[in-house]
Amino acid sequence: MKAWIILFIILIFNGLLFNSCNNDFLDSNQQQVSMLGGKAVISSWDPEPAIELNIGIAGSEAYYITMYPKWMKWESLRGKFRDGNTSMKFSVEEQETVGNSGLLTGTVVLDIDRIGLVGFEVVYGNIGNLPGNEDGKVKEIQGKVIDADIHKPSGTIVIATQYPNQLLIFPASGQISVIPLGKSPQCVEISTDGKSVLVGNTTPEISLVSLETKNVVKNFLLDCVPYDLVSGNNGWCYIAPQGSSWTNLRSLNLNTGGLFSAVNYWNSQLFGSSILKKVPGKSLFVGTRTQVSPTGLLLFENSRGKASDTLCYWHIDLTDLWVFNDGNRIVDKKGVIYPLPAFDPVNSFQIQLTEVGRLNLPQNAINSVDFCEAKSSMFVANGANWQPDLNQGQNNVILQFNVSNLSLLNTYNPSYMAISQGNDLVLAYCQVRYVFTDQAGTRLYAIRRTAPDFGVENWSIETFEIR
Numbered sequence: 001m002k003a004w005i006i007l008f009i010i011l012i013f014n015g016l017l018f019n020s021c022n023n024d025f026l027d028s029n030q031q032q033v034s035m036l037g038g039k040a041v042i043s044s045w046d047p048e049p050a051i052e053l054n055i056g057i058a059g060s061e062a063y064y065i066t067m068y069p070k071w072m073k074w075e076s077l078r079g080k081f082r083d084g085n086t087s088m089k090f091s092v093e094e095q096e097t098v099g100n101s102g103l104l105t106g107t108v109v110l111d112i113d114r115i116g117l118v119g120f121e122v123v124y125g126n127i128g129n130l131p132g133n134e135d136g137k138v139k140e141i142q143g144k145v146i147d148a149d150i151h152k153p154s155g156t157i158v159i160a161t162q163y164p165n166q167l168l169i170f171p172a173s174g175q176i177s178v179i180p181l182g183k184s185p186q187c188v189e190i191s192t193d194g195k196s197v198l199v200g201n202t203t204p205e206i207s208l209v210s211l212e213t214k215n216v217v218k219n220f221l222l223d224c225v226p227y228d229l230v231s232g233n234n235g236w237c238y239i240a241p242q243g244s245s246w247t248n249l250r251s252l253n254l255n256t257g258g259l260f261s262a263v264n265y266w267n268s269q270l271f272g273s274s275i276l277k278k279v280p281g282k283s284l285f286v287g288t289r290t291q292v293s294p295t296g297l298l299l300f301e302n303s304r305g306k307a308s309d310t311l312c313y314w315h316i317d318l319t320d321l322w323v324f325n326d327g328n329r330i331v332d333k334k335g336v337i338y339p340l341p342a343f344d345p346v347n348s349f350q351i352q353l354t355e356v357g358r359l360n361l362p363q364n365a366i367n368s369v370d371f372c373e374a375k376s377s378m379f380v381a382n383g384a385n386w387q388p389d390l391n392q393g394q395n396n397v398i399l400q401f402n403v404s405n406l407s408l409l410n411t412y413n414p415s416y417m418a419i420s421q422g423n424d425l426v427l428a429y430c431q432v433r434y435v436f437t438d439q440a441g442t443r444l445y446a447i448r449r450t451a452p453d454f455g456v457e458n459w460s461i462e463t464f465e466i467r
Helices: 015-020
Strands: 033-043 050-054 062-067 072-074 078-080 085-092 104-112 116-125 138-141 144-151 156-162 166-170 177-180 185-190 196-201 205-210 215-221 226-231 236-241 250-253 259-261 274-278 284-289 297-301 312-314 321-323 329-332 336-339 365-372 377-383 397-402 408-412 417-421 424-428 430-437 443-450 459-465
Touching: 033 424, 078 085, 144 185, 144 430, 144 443, 156 185, 156 459, 185 226, 196 226, 226 274, 236 274, 274 321, 284 321, 321 365, 329 365, 377 430
Parallel strands: 033 116, 365 430
Antiparallel strands: 050 085, 062 078, 062 104, 072 085, 104 116, 138 459, 144 156, 156 166, 166 177, 185 196, 196 205, 205 215, 226 236, 236 250, 250 259, 274 284, 284 297, 297 312, 321 329, 329 336, 365 377, 377 397, 397 408, 417 424, 430 443, 443 459
8 A cells, every 4th residue: 555644735835835934935044944834644554654745846956854753763864856746754663652642743854955944744643534544444424424223143334314314334345335315314223134224214204224125115104203213123113202291102013004102101201302222132122311310211111012001210310321232231321330120010110220330431421332242342432521512622432341340451542534624634533423343243333423623524434453
């Protein structure tokens, strides 16, 4: 792979060169450094980094590198321009300590014959979207990601986006495909056999989409807008309505289209815009509320198809939750782990659950969790803020914990995104919104967006090799 360094437009120039100098460039004092605009940005992914520099008026002049940061080790300190172009190859000697950003920075100064001292800034670090890094580790996602799911046996990831309304299908191997949607999606779930996707729309309906034909097969009309849904793997799906009031769970028969609403809504404890999650291996699913405090733990039973009118409720504050593969534990947004009790319709309202573990998190909130049986691990996207639209302050991290003793096994750092804002190059950190692992435990996928701090809706998916 050819090594690249990105020197944005204001640094690759001919006539614009004079605009970056305070004095006449050719007649400037040899002790005065004329600094070029922009930054030279080097990705740590590049095994053979080189700075490709274009200074039109340098012609065929020779130069000597007179100043540089100590982490840069040059192939040669001397070189020569050819038609104003030169390539300066180097290697990087990693430092024992770097700043919180994980980036190495510094200034390079060239002494160019007949011209004098010319300098520019350099930045080195884990940057994933530079030209030349076309190895598939980072793929751009068009649109605003709304929800995502993975089918572990096949390794297929489905991502629902708005602007445009579509499903993006990322197979474990092969060509990425797009399924246009006529409606705006709000939640998705892949069927157990991996052949179809249920899409909850921002209108009162659910669409069944075939992953084999890449078409919408059927639309189911509802009496509510679905905020979240889970499929029961029994020909039914279960819907948490969108809204801002007390409400009832909906049960939808996918074979007949029959829609059923729970009765005794005053005992349901379900509030509008709640989150639902399946319990692996059991005829149960759980939920938590997003708009009331405490958010509560809700436990639903669905062994007879239609969900039971009675549900179990625990008066605790989860904010969000994820269910372990054994179906016996849950972890909340703070990293607190609770047992998942058995369904008990007689004693359906309970006050508290006993904490059985806690993850040691460097930042205060969990954005996403995925469980990998092959590695006996849980992968946690850890961030600095509770709400996805708040400023982040720093890059998220992905932490790999042992599911039994909760020890930290590995840390994975999402790459920075190099983005152009006006005439400036910005290295934007990312917020990881979803993490998935393949069934074999070899790859980790992070669906992330440029953090809200940078004011752009920029989404991508990054792949890591699991250590």
